[in-house]
Amino acid sequence: MIKNEKGPSTFHRRVIAIIKRVPKGKVVTYGQVAAMAGSPRGARQVSWTLHTAGAKENLPWQRVINREGKISIAKGDGYELQKAMLIDEGVKFDRKDVVDLEKYGWGG
DNA sequence: AACCTGACTTCGG
DNA sequence: TCCGAAGCCAGGT
Numbered sequence: 001m002i003k004n005e006k007g008p009s010t011f012h013r014r015v016i017a018i019i020k021r022v023p024k025g026k027v028v029t030y031g032q033v034a035a036m037a038g039s040p041r042g043a044r045q046v047s048w049t050l051h052t053a054g055a056k057e058n059l060p061w062q063r064v065i066n067r068e069g070k071i072s073i074a075k076g077d078g079y080e081l082q083k084a085m086l087i088d089e090g091v092k093f094d095r096k097d098v099v100d101l102e103k104y105g106w107g108g
Numbered sequence: 109a110a111c112c113t114g115a116c117t118t119c120g121g
Numbered sequence: 122t123c124c125g126a127a128g129c130c131a132g133g134t
Contacts, residue, residue, distance in 0.1 A: 011130065030116050034129080042129040043116035050115060052132075064115075072115040082115090 011037050015049040022063045025090040026106040027099055029067045047072070062086055063106075069099040 014037035022028050030043035039045065046064065054061040062085040066072045073079045083093060091104050 009131085031118085034116080039129055041117065041127085043118090044114065044128080045116090045130045047115040048113095048129095048131060054115090061115080066116065074115085078115075 011039055011042060011045055012049050012053070014038060015046050016053055016057050016059060019050075019059045019061065019064060020057075021108070022060055022106050024060075025104070027063045027065050027069075027086065027091060027101070027104050028106040029101070030064060030072075031067055032106070033064060063089075065099060067101075069101045070097060 015033055018033050018036050019028075030046040031040070033046045034040060034042035037046075050059065050061045050064060053059065062082040065082075071079050071082050073082055083097065086099070087093065091099055093099055
């Protein structure tokens, strides 16, 4: 359970907690995570959190993509890796490398 | 200590 | 419908 944090890192902790709950084979958008964390406009901070605590907290950061259903990482900087991990979980990409959020989006 | 940047999203013109 | 600007939070320079 999330404690009654009121410190400045609330958002950060929320994001981590939420991403840890994303089920395998599902994806969420930055905005969705941000909204669940309490900041509908904090999508940008989600990216920051993944950069900072992603590997550190061992989060399934690959399940976080942008609202277009696409991977936001530049090719050569993790794009192929993220795509491969998602495909390995059963997520399908169309020929434009777009994920069907209606189908794979985390309804939670 | 101040300014800039970042794996984004949304609103207004 | 397309483009520009604002908003969010923390870390790095």
